[in-house]
Amino acid sequence: MCVASCSRCVGVSLVPMAFVCMLANGLLLLPDLQARYLLDGHVTREARWGTGLWASGFLVLIGARGFVIGSSREGCCAYRIEMLCQVGCSCVALAAAAFCCLVSATGLVQGPLCLHNSTQGLAWEMPLKPQKSGDPIYLFDRTLWPAACEEPRNVVQWNVVLFSVLMATSGLQAILCAAHTINAILGIIFGPRFCKNKVRYSSRASTCQSQRSQEHRSSHPPIPSTRPELFPMNNANIGGGETCWESRAPRLFEFRVKRMETEQDFDQLEKQLQSVDAQNLMVKLQSRNGTARPLTMMFGELWQTTLNMLLVEPGVVASTSLY
Known part of the structure; x- marks a missing residue:
C-alpha cells in the first residue's frame, strides 16, 4: 500500500542523513582536529549546541526507526493508531530537523570563533560577524578569509563547509518529515487500503470460485486419445x-x-x-438404370406399401415395389 511504502522509504532515507549530521557536528567541535579548542571553550557557539548530534541525529533516528517498524502493522484500528503515533514522531523529527537547520544557518552567517589580531591585540572573538543588518556577508568576499583568524588554522573554510553540509542535510530531513506527516494523516483518514490496487477476495468468494472450478473439471472429463503428445495433462x-x-x-x-x-x-x-x-x-440405393433415388422417396414408398397391406382385403396387396 502507498502509506506503508512511503513510511518505509522515508525512514530508510533519514538514517544516512542522521549520521551525516552527527559527523558534521562532531567535526565542528574539533577545529583543526584538535580537542584543546573544545576544552578551552574556543569553539563556535552554534557548534557547541550540538543540534546535529541530538536533533538531526538522535531524534531523527528514533523517528526513522518508528517509520520503518510501524508501517507493518495489520488491522484497521491498529493501523490507524500506529499512523497516529507516526504523526507525533514526524512532528517531533520535523521540529528537530528544522531547529538544526536554523542553528546551522545562523552559525554559517555569523562566522567562526577564532583568535583575531585586532587593534587591542590578539583576542578570541568573531571577526567576520556582521555588525549591522546592512553589512555585507563574508561568504561573498573570500579575500577576508585568510587574514581574519590567526588560530585555528583554516577555521573559516572548516566552518563554512561543515555548517553548509549540516544546514542542507537537516533541511532535507525537515522536508521528508513534513511529507511523512501528510502521508500519515492520509493513512489515518483512509485506512490501510488507501492507494491499494490489489483486489482481495473474501473467503466466501474463494470458496465459490473453488466450487465452480471443481464443477467445471467434473463436467469436462479427460478425452481418451492414442496420441499422448496432444494431452500433456488432464482435468484431474x-x-x-x-x-x-x-x-x-x-x-x-x-x-x-x-x-x-x-x-x-x-x-x-x-x-x-x-x-x-x-x-x-x-x-x-441406385436403381437398375443407374440413377440414384432420394432417401425420402424410398421411405414414402415403404410407408405406402405398409398402409396397403393393412387396409386392403386379405390376399390383395397393392402393386408397389421399392425398385
Whole structure:
C-alpha cells in the first residue's frame, strides 16, 4: 500500500542523513582536529549546541526507526493508531530537523570563533560577524578569509563547509518529515487500503470460485486419445490440486487450446466418415438404370406399401415395389 511504502522509504532515507549530521557536528567541535579548542571553550557557539548530534541525529533516528517498524502493522484500528503515533514522531523529527537547520544557518552567517589580531591585540572573538543588518556577508568576499583568524588554522573554510553540509542535510530531513506527516494523516483518514490496487477476495468468494472450478473439471472429463503428445495433462491434475484459479490459468489455457485442436480434428474425421457413409448408401440405393433415388422417396414408398397391406382385403396387396 502507498502509506506503508512511503513510511518505509522515508525512514530508510533519514538514517544516512542522521549520521551525516552527527559527523558534521562532531567535526565542528574539533577545529583543526584538535580537542584543546573544545576544552578551552574556543569553539563556535552554534557548534557547541550540538543540534546535529541530538536533533538531526538522535531524534531523527528514533523517528526513522518508528517509520520503518510501524508501517507493518495489520488491522484497521491498529493501523490507524500506529499512523497516529507516526504523526507525533514526524512532528517531533520535523521540529528537530528544522531547529538544526536554523542553528546551522545562523552559525554559517555569523562566522567562526577564532583568535583575531585586532587593534587591542590578539583576542578570541568573531571577526567576520556582521555588525549591522546592512553589512555585507563574508561568504561573498573570500579575500577576508585568510587574514581574519590567526588560530585555528583554516577555521573559516572548516566552518563554512561543515555548517553548509549540516544546514542542507537537516533541511532535507525537515522536508521528508513534513511529507511523512501528510502521508500519515492520509493513512489515518483512509485506512490501510488507501492507494491499494490489489483486489482481495473474501473467503466466501474463494470458496465459490473453488466450487465452480471443481464443477467445471467434473463436467469436462479427460478425452481418451492414442496420441499422448496432444494431452500433456488432464482435468484431474490441472494446477496440482491448487485452489487458486490464477495459478493454473496459463496451463489450463494451454490445455484448452490443445483440446480444441483435437476436437477440430475429431469434427473433420466425423465429417469425412459421414460423407463416406452417404456415398455408400447412395450406391446401394441406385436403381437398375443407374440413377440414384432420394432417401425420402424410398421411405414414402415403404410407408405406402405398409398402409396397403393393412387396409386392403386379405390376399390383395397393392402393386408397389421399392425398385
